[in-house]
Amino acid sequence: MEMADAGNWCEKLREELSFHFLTPEETAELASWLDCRSVAPGEVLWRQGDVCAGVAFIVSGQIEVRQPTSFPDKSVIVALLGPGSFVGEFCLLQESERFVTVASREGAELLVLSRRRFEQLAQDRPRLAVRLMQGMLLTVSRRLGQAYERLAAFF
């Protein structure tokens, strides 16, 4: 991809960002803080244990969250996330290792917010940062509720 095309692609990607908890104006402003990333089919974004640096908002494609099992080389898909969702929120907040392995089977387009950029956002635009955090907390809280339901289904 040539530079000019890459720039156009990234601008378009930013325009396609959707985030259920923000108004269109807030989403557009958030998008200007994000970096673009294209993921090839089959590509692993990060592995459990990798040092992490930010959250990825999914604009197109799907992302699989894989958790290792007690069998070597066998993992289960614990979540399948699509456009409007995000992955890696833990790393937005704290230097840490990745909990899970994350990959895309069919490829995906992502917008990435690094911890460093987020800290700047929280400093410069705290009200937008609060809204973003609210939306993310709501989403992760809902995922936790679903995980509890699935756990209870084993009993």
Next chain:
Amino acid sequence: MEMADAGNWCEKLREELSFHFLTPEETAELASWLDCRSVAPGEVLWRQGDVCAGVAFIVSGQIEVRQPTSFPDKSVIVALLGPGSFVGEFCLLQESERFVTVASREGAELLVLSRRRFEQLAQDRPRLAVRLMQGMLLTVSRRLGQAYERLAAFF
């Protein structure tokens, strides 16, 4: 409990609040936004399906999070939360029904932040609100990671 005692008890409870993600100064400021609640041994704080209005920070005692199973009247404890933790974060963000039933076996002391108060906090003190949201998101994200590990352990 007489009114004067109740006031003293609540003041002391606020001083005992601890929240790992905030500085002592931020914790003290947050505490001033919270209402006190005492939970009797065996008391159910809320049931799955109740309309909800806020998050409860646990100052003393333990809180059980119960998820119904497919057997009538049989639930499993999916989380056990103690001092420094919180429960009900979903309701801070959105008018909703409670996902889970929450109770205390031995009794507990809580500090409660209602959605209405939180909205005021986000308006008046957005930087403190961001820090609070960050801490809560980190905690819920870690709980989700643990739930995924437990799910993977079934395979």
